[in-house]
Amino acid sequence: MKRYAIVLAAGKGTRMHSDRPKVLHALLGKPMLAYVLTALSTLPWDDVFLVVGHGREAVQAAFADAGTFIVQDPQRGTGDAVRLALEAAPELEATFLVIYGDAPLIRAETVERLIRTHEAAGADATALTATVDDPRGFGRVVRDAEGRFLRIVEEKDADSAERLIREINVGLYAFYGPHLAEALGAIRADNAQGEYYLTDVLHHLLAAGRRVATARLDDPEEAAGINDRLQLAAAEQTLRRRILTAHMRQGVTIEDPASTWIGPDVMIERDTVVRAGSRLFGETRIGRGCEIGPQADLADAIVGDGVHVWYAVARGVRIDDGATVGPFAHLRPGAAIGRGVRIGNFVEVKNSTIGEKAKVPHLSYVGDAIVGREVNVGCGTITVNYDGVKKHATIIGDGAFIGCNTNLVAPVTVGDGAYVAAGSTITDDVPGGALAVARARQVNKERYVERLMARFGRPSRDPDARPESGPKQDRRNGE
Ligand code: UD1
Ligand code: CA
Numbered sequence: 186m187k188r189y190a191i192v193l194a195a196g197k198g199t200r201m202h203s204d205r206p207k208v209l210h211a212l213l214g215k216p217m218l219a220y221v222l223t224a225l226s227t228l229p230w231d232d233v234f235l236v237v238g239h240g241r242e243a244v245q246a247a248f249a250d251a252g253t254f255i256v257q258d259p260q261r262g263t264g265d266a267v268r269l270a271l272e273a274a275p276e277l278e279a280t281f282l283v284i285y286g287d288a289p290l291i292r293a294e295t296v297e298r299l300i301r302t303h304e305a306a307g308a309d310a311t312a313l314t315a316t317v318d319d320p321r322g323f324g325r326v327v328r329d330a331e332g333r334f335l336r337i338v339e340e341k342d343a344d345s346a347e348r349l350i351r352e353i354n355v356g357l358y359a360f361y362g363p364h365l366a367e368a369l370g371a372i373r374a375d376n377a378q379g380e381y382y383l384t385d386v387l388h389h390l391l392a393a394g395r396r397v398a399t400a401r402l403d404d405p406e407e408a409a410g411i412n413d414r415l416q417l418a419a420a421e422q423t424l425r426r427r428i429l430t431a432h433m434r435q436g437v438t439i440e441d442p443a444s445t446w447i448g449p450d451v452m453i454e455r456d457t458v459v460r461a462g463s464r465l466f467g468e469t470r471i472g473r474g475c476e477i478g479p480q481a482d483l484a485d486a487i488v489g490d491g492v493h494v495w496y497a498v499a500r501g502v503r504i505d506d507g508a509t510v511g512p513f514a515h516l517r518p519g520a521a522i523g524r525g526v527r528i529g530n531f532v533e534v535k536n537s538t539i540g541e542k543a544k545v546p547h548l549s550y551v552g553d554a555i556v557g558r559e560v561n562v563g564c565g566t567i568t569v570n571y572d573g574v575k576k577h578a579t580i581i582g583d584g585a586f587i588g589c590n591t592n593l594v595a596p597v598t599v600g601d602g603a604y605v606a607a608g609s610t611i612t613d614d615v616p617g618g619a620l621a622v623a624r625a626r627q628v629n630k631e632r633y634v635e636r637l638m639a640r641f642g643r644p645s646r647d648p649d650a651r652p653e654s655g656p657k658q659d660r661r662n663g664e
């Protein structure tokens with residue numbers, strides 16, 4: 186039998202108080218709806234129908250390839266949404282899974298298990314339930330004295346006895362298409378919210394003599410439906426804990442789980458230590474035996490083995506084996522840090538390749554540059570890459586030595602093994618092996634201070650107010 190999935194994501198999400206559609210609110214950097222689609226991803230579907238309505242342009246733009254979009258406008262309830270999806274399905278003779286777009290904690294195994302239970306039992310409907318400590322906000326599962334399923338009652342329609350029921354409707358169902366369509370035709374919007382409730386379908390199916398089954402969640406945490414920002418934050422914590430647990434189980438040390446945030450798509454190899462206050466997001470991959478953090482903020486970073494990154498921000502970068510980054514470094518998109526490179530404090534690197542074992546240890550900006558192997562970039566060196574209109578490239582050859590406080594005015598090339606004297610402003614290419622000195626020659630004015638005092642009088646006796654005298658001004662610098 187064919188299988189279709191229906192994802193309901195048309196609701197307004199009123200309780201979020203947001204301009205953004207609810208299903209686009211993010212957990213660990215990824216929209217809620219992405220998690221729901223991931224939960225579907227382990228099973229093959231003949232099609233996935235996404236029912237959208239409120240803010241549909243944004244939802245469609247963000248999930249263009251996720252399946253077939255169906256517009257529900259106005260949004261008249263979950264039952265109405267499913268009816269529209271069935272009308273769009275090429276055939277009814279199939280299993281239809283219904284999942285809500287605001288349920289990001291449902292696991293793929295749970296979806297699979299529900300489908301298999303449903304199909305094995307040959308049921309017309311199988312609804313997933315969970316027993317929770319705090320059932321507020323959920324539909325309650327009403328059973329008879331023998332424990333047989335009777336119906337689901339929404340909280341707003343429940344009487345005080347029904348509200349005490351702790352078995353709730355998770356909002357994940359499997360249906361046999363033809364009988365689902367039949368039951369959807371029977372439901373009415375005669376309830377507290379004036380909506381067509383999908384949940385009423387179950388009651389109608391039973392009344393028509395169809396087989397309605399329930400399956401129970403092992404881990405009630407999965408049941409969380411996100412209706413407001415408190416639930417969003419709580420679900421994010423659950424997800425965060427799950428991810429940290431998985432990494433620790435696979436051989437990653439997480440020094441302080443309470444202050445560590447790792448996104449769902451991050452991969453970390455064994456014997457890496459993630460220290461306190463680190464945030465790893467996006468498509469970040471980290472190799473073996475690394476020390477990441479304290480306070481490493483990485484997104485979309487491809488990190489090799491044995492890398493040390495601490496107190497640093499890096500986005501869209503590559504950091505090869507054995508490199509060290511930080512403290513207080515900023516690696517921006519396109520930074521490729523070679524093996525054994527040292528990026529030190531207060532260094533910013535953007536769109537630049539830093540060759541193996543090169544050093545940029547302190548206070549530098551390297552942008553749009555190709556830095557060769559074993560180059561030493563002295564403290565305070567700046568690539569002057571922007572002329573106010575365009576960005577220009579700086580190329581530094583292997584083994585070059587750039588003295589402290591150098592400006593490299595791009596476009597410019599420093600050849601292999603060349604030296605640049607400290608304090609130079611380099612505007613012309615430097616041939617390999619040459620020394621470039623590009624600074625004003627020092628002038629010492631002998632006995633200048635004495636003559637100054639003769640003209641303007643003696644300075645105060647206060648030692649703090651005295652100008653520095655003698656030795657420093659007399660000292661000669663080598664060329
Ligand atoms: C729903 C269930 C409730 C269950 C709970 C689980 C119904 C009637 N109630 O309640 O039994 O315990 O989920 O979290 O189904 N949607 C549409 N079109 C609409 C209305 C809603 O696409 O016209 C979508 C929403 O965007 C949302 C999902 O359906 O993603 C669920 O709707 P919501 O209003 O959040 O239902 P709950 O009140 O949480
Ligand atoms: Ca909900």
